[in-house]
Amino acid sequence: MGLLLTYKCPAACTFCYYKCGPEKGGLMSIETAIAAWRGLKTLAGESAKIHITGGEPFLYFEHLAKLLEKAAKLGLGTVDMVETNGFWADKKNDIVEKLKFLDAHNVKKLKISYDPFHAEFVPYNKVKLLYETACEVLGPQRVLVRWQEYLEKDLSVKNCSEDEKTVLFADSLKNHPCRFTGRAAEKLTQLFANKEVEKIAKQVCQKSFLAAKGIHIDPYGNIFSGVCSGIIIGNINEKPLEEIWRDFNPTKKEVLNVLFNEGPAGLLEKAIKQGYQKSRLYSGKCHLCTALRQFFFDKGQLLQIIGPEDCYI
Ligand code: SF4
Ligand code: SF4
Known part of the structure; x- marks a missing residue:
C-alpha cells in the first residue's frame, strides 16, 4: 500500500x-494514515508492505516524522520505503539528520526518483548528494534510485530544448515503460500513440x-487500485479498509463494471454521444481510459468514481 501524503x-x-505539482494540495492526516496502515496489517499481517510517497513527502517532513513516531508507538511495524525526488537535499548535515530519523523509526529503504522527467525539475547535484549521503547513513543496499543509470552524469535536462527533452523522454520510456495515466496521458502519448481503438477494444x-x-491511498482517503490513478474504488474515511476489501466487487459499481468487463x-459510446472526439490512435488502453475519464470529469459526470480533482486539473 502506498500512502500518498500529499499531491x-x-x-x-x-x-x-497523479498530476502532482507545486499548485496541488492535500495532506493526509495522521489519523487517516494510521487507519489505513492498521487496516492493511489486519488484512495482510506480516505481508503488509507500506510505502510513503506523494507528491513529495519531504515537503512535510515534520508531519511525516509525527506519523512515523505514532506508528512506532503503536507497533505497526516497518515502512518498506519512503520515496523522494531529493529537491530538499542541499545540506549534508540536514540530510544526515533526516535519514537518521527515518532509520530510527522503522523505515527500511529510501527510494530516490531520478530520471530525465525528474531531472527537468530537480538539480542533479542535490540528487547525487542525497544518494551518496544515504549510502553512508543507511548503507547502499537500503538506497534505491529509480533509475540508477541516470546518476552517472548530469543530463542538464533543464537546459535542453523541447525537442531534446522529447528525445530523452522517449528514450527513457523505451527502457522503462510507464502507464499512460494522469499527466503521462497528455504530451507523452503523442510519442507512443500507435494503436487504433479497435485494437484496444478487446482489452x-x-x-x-x-x-x-x-493499492494507493490519497491524502483525502481515496483508494486507487494498483496504478489506476484517479479511479476511486472507495474511501477509508467513509468505511474501514477491511470492509472495503470484503465488499469490493467491481462488477457492481458504476464505471468500474464497464472497465472490468469491457x-x-x-x-466510448456514452462519451461520443456527448461530443467526445475520438482520436485516431492511442498509446494503449490506459491512454484511452484517461482521455475518457478526463472528458467525463470536465462534464462533471461520474464524480463518485472519477476523481479527485487533483488528478484531473
Ligand atoms: S512523478 Fe514527479 S511530479 Fe509526480 S510526485 Fe514524483 S516527483 Fe512529483
Ligand atoms: S484502462 Fe484499466 S488498467 Fe488502465 S487506468 Fe483504466 S482501469 Fe486502470
Missing part, C-alpha cells in the same frame, strides 16, 4: 500518474483490478 510537489513531471481490466499488486472502450 503537492516542487516538480511537475511530464509522466506523473478488459479484470486483471488490473483483481491482480493489482497493491475495458475503457466500453465507455
Whole structure:
C-alpha cells in the first residue's frame, strides 16, 4: 500500500500518474494514515508492505516524522520505503539528520526518483548528494534510485530544448515503460500513440483490478487500485479498509463494471454521444481510459468514481 501524503510537489513531471505539482494540495492526516496502515496489517499481517510517497513527502517532513513516531508507538511495524525526488537535499548535515530519523523509526529503504522527467525539475547535484549521503547513513543496499543509470552524469535536462527533452523522454520510456495515466496521458502519448481503438477494444481490466499488486491511498482517503490513478474504488474515511476489501466487487459499481468487463472502450459510446472526439490512435488502453475519464470529469459526470480533482486539473 502506498500512502500518498500529499499531491503537492516542487516538480511537475511530464509522466506523473497523479498530476502532482507545486499548485496541488492535500495532506493526509495522521489519523487517516494510521487507519489505513492498521487496516492493511489486519488484512495482510506480516505481508503488509507500506510505502510513503506523494507528491513529495519531504515537503512535510515534520508531519511525516509525527506519523512515523505514532506508528512506532503503536507497533505497526516497518515502512518498506519512503520515496523522494531529493529537491530538499542541499545540506549534508540536514540530510544526515533526516535519514537518521527515518532509520530510527522503522523505515527500511529510501527510494530516490531520478530520471530525465525528474531531472527537468530537480538539480542533479542535490540528487547525487542525497544518494551518496544515504549510502553512508543507511548503507547502499537500503538506497534505491529509480533509475540508477541516470546518476552517472548530469543530463542538464533543464537546459535542453523541447525537442531534446522529447528525445530523452522517449528514450527513457523505451527502457522503462510507464502507464499512460494522469499527466503521462497528455504530451507523452503523442510519442507512443500507435494503436487504433479497435485494437484496444478487446482489452478488459479484470486483471488490473483483481491482480493489482497493491493499492494507493490519497491524502483525502481515496483508494486507487494498483496504478489506476484517479479511479476511486472507495474511501477509508467513509468505511474501514477491511470492509472495503470484503465488499469490493467491481462488477457492481458504476464505471468500474464497464472497465472490468469491457475495458475503457466500453465507455466510448456514452462519451461520443456527448461530443467526445475520438482520436485516431492511442498509446494503449490506459491512454484511452484517461482521455475518457478526463472528458467525463470536465462534464462533471461520474464524480463518485472519477476523481479527485487533483488528478484531473
Ligand atoms: S512523478 Fe514524483 S516527483 Fe514527479 S511530479 Fe509526480 S510526485 Fe512529483
Ligand atoms: S484502462 Fe483504466 S482501469 Fe484499466 S488498467 Fe488502465 S487506468 Fe486502470
